[in-house]
Amino acid sequence: MNWHKILALSLRHLYLIKGSFPRILDLIYWPTIQIFLWGFISKFFTLNSSFYENTVGIILSAAILYDFLFRSSISYNMMFLEEIWSRNFTNLFIAPIRISEIITALTFTAILRTLIGLVPAALLAIPFFGVSIFNIGVPLIFLLITLYIFGVTLGLLVTAGLVRFGPSFENIAWASLFFLAPLGCIYYPIDILPDWLQIIAKLLPLVHIFEEMRNILIYDIINYSQILKAIFISFLYFIFGVAIFYLSYNGAKNRGTLINMGE
């Protein structure tokens, strides 16, 4: 692993962000809108639901965490799509950089893009709704790490599709997270789902993350084994995502789609 090359690829994306105010605005805009939307909804529930009676901001905290996942994945996809849109794909793949270094660079740069968007939104939630995601305490770090690993994994799977099928796979990139959201039990407990769907949902780390978040905020109970389970599941998916990416890369080399790929 050559960290200079990883830095080089990260720099390419940092320059892109630095050089464009609309891009920075776009990164901040959507999480902020999301926070305001769910802020008002959660405020309504707080006033009208016994379940959420004394737990102001559960939904808003879930929205912030879900947005963190969403941004991680989309940031990863976006950086890859930037290479396709700018027709830089071939240049990147003929540079002496390992696939593992590309994955590492995108993974580290994605966190920066994600934080640029989410930190202002999370901070705005404090004065506007009196909700601080930081109330979760130390477990928040583990929940964020788990969400990040899973977000990057989803990004990896989508980019694997982009490498294999080309830009036509772009729409899947946008749809991928919405597909998993209902199963992730982000805004409601897992009991809401039918029994058979609960079995499938438990295979996703999202259920464990959001169940744990509710446990902490409602009952003030921290269950580290649940958090560890979520990290473990996310990590398994990550390994699966890396393997799929390598398979797609080799498939693309066989099909000749790495050369002249662009819009």
Added chain:
Amino acid sequence: MKVEVKNIYKKFNTLMAVNNISFNIEKNKTMGLLGPNGCGKTTSIGMLLGLITPTSGQIFIDGTSLVPKNRIKLLSLMNFASPYIELPKKLTVKQNLEVYARLYGVKEIQLRTDEMIEDLNLQNFVNKKTGELSSGQKNRVALAKSLINKPKLLFLDEPTASLDPDIGDFVREYIEKYKKNHELTILLASHNMREVERLCDEIIMMKQGEIVDRGTCHELIKKHGRENLEDTFLKIARSKNELA
């Protein structure tokens, strides 16, 4: 660097894109790769760059087989420029050169990028976004990127396509000058026959995935009884396949 291509085939589903081609490029020589559109030039270059896996056959670069385990080592000694691929449009010329210098592991990044900027007259637009440049400017930036790592093997795919005669001549002259002062082997794919005559030591003619003729410009012109390379190209392209 010496390039040896041995019995390369590439089949995409039912299409035989490259059909058993073999050739060598001697160290510091410039080989022209000619042929009509769709004859397998881009696929051949893709295989030499490690972007396309051959169906069968072998490629050796300075005796080292171009297989995945040698990919990084060999790629750091090569580079590629083509008008059909671009550098990130939103980055400035300088940022692009810096990023690629880092990706290629260039030691003295500032020095090398400054050298390329000066050599290729990029000073006036070095802080401009690459997407805002004219074709001629983009072309020179692409050439600067392709030489940023002082490659020993350079692939050029139509380096002067869509350039006006003045800039086209500047690029050709620069390549000639650069080659005189550096150890560099070039594979040049072009449809500009005057460019090929000027730059290439030897030529391979491809048609329908196969090599149909090869030799120096002079040899090919003489062999086919034509007055220039353009007429020779037309004769070969329009004739039935004749293997070398």
